[in-house]
Amino acid sequence: MTNMEPVIGLEIHAQLNTRTKLFCSCPTGGQTEPNENICEICTGQPGALPRLNEKAVELAAKATLALGGRVNGFSLFSRKNYFYPDLPNGFQTSQLDPPVGQGGGMTLTLADGSEKFVRLNRIHMEDDAGKCVHDEKRDRTLVDLNRAGVPLIEIVTEPDLSSSQEAVDFLKKLHNALVRLEVTKGRLEEGEFRCDVNISLKPVGSPTLGVRTEIKNLNSFRFVGQAIDFEIRRQTALYVAGAPVEQQTLHFDHVKAETWPLRSKEEAHDYRYFPQPDLPPVRVSPALIERLEKSLPPSLESVMARYRGLGLKDEAINNLLSWPGALSYFEEALKARPEAKRLSTLMAELFLPACRQSAIEPGEARLKPAQLAKLAQMMAEGKLGKRAAYEIFGDLFETGADPEALVQSKGLALVSDGEALADWAKEIVAAHPDEAQKYRAGQGKILSFFVGRLMRRSKGAADPQKAAQALLDVLGPAGQG
């Protein structure tokens, strides 16, 4: 029997990071009540005219350029007609031909270390629909239009992916790139980044694609992986049984980890696309393209390489790359030339969790990048112990105080002053004559007992290496009692 291989293509929807909707000035977020952010345009009232959000066009063009595609100087919005209660216009305003962006792609590193270029077919803009909310108690369905008209880009790949692993890696990399570009906030739980997965099987090496199914609206990387694996197994079983795969739109049930066909009524689509007469063509000038190109941050690859060069581990790098605010804070702090590894540890363990907890962006923290860099540097130079640093961090974060001054005022600086250490060493050796005896009789390991006592006596402030030296000066070399 012929061996079959999976063929996968993705359609990714990302919510554009704009303050207002695609065709009106309603806010895109911040609502607490259903139908709070709506107007006559995004609820499709007769006679209301849409006006295109310029910022959305910029973000779509920026994403296209960053992903290596071409921005069309001229593109069109079309009406994609269908009926659904959460679609007040009776059509979605989307781009058919030409879309704002075409081509481009992203390179994946595969499990065996080889590289694969995944091509993009197109990037287009469209508006989001509202939401139907089922009211169980009174057995009725309500419509919330807060999301209606929220700007999205849809990124469509060529069918270049061959496994769930590749698809998930691709999505994570794309998510990372778009969040870093600030094209989207990318909050998956808010539905700001979601995708449809198209899957078919074909004989290995065959140039002809098989019949595909499409799994709609997945908003978690894990569900994408599970849905693909299930669908590959299902199609393989059909193939083995000699039964045809039906072209279908599927829904993924993440509780059962299975796919299910949507009601066929819903998939019998004839959208009757036609140009949206209420909107002029979208123009993107060469000057804008040039400005956007110049504004692009250095590529992910070059940032990775630079941070690896500073001794950071990939996990630490990814941690920074996944939060644009964290990345720019880190970059700013690096200007003070602290030890980069220590700085990234402080960010991962203390600073970023504190920002998350206070629900602020790193750039809004009272503790400035230069101060955090100073803290890292004091630790690297042995002026401050880890315990003391962690102890004062809460204060630093809240007040934005200068770490050096705070350490001074709290008396937390590592004591490496010879006289103080010598006094403590004498005191401790005198207080433990038996241990001193054993040490001098040749039990060299007992030194660590004395170091421990001295550290405690200093409330953790002694420089451990200098403390050991001070003790040696008092005790004399081991085994000479």
Ligand code: ADP
């Ligand atoms: P439509 O817009 O009608 O859903 P497209 O041709 O635009 O269809 O393709 C949508 C997605 O499906 C793209 O990501 C494409 O790569 C993918 N795709 C198309 N044909 C197949 C196939 N036979 N197997 C797997 N994926 C496919």
Ligand code: MG
């Ligand atoms: Mg599709």
Ligand code: ZN
């Ligand atoms: Zn509106």
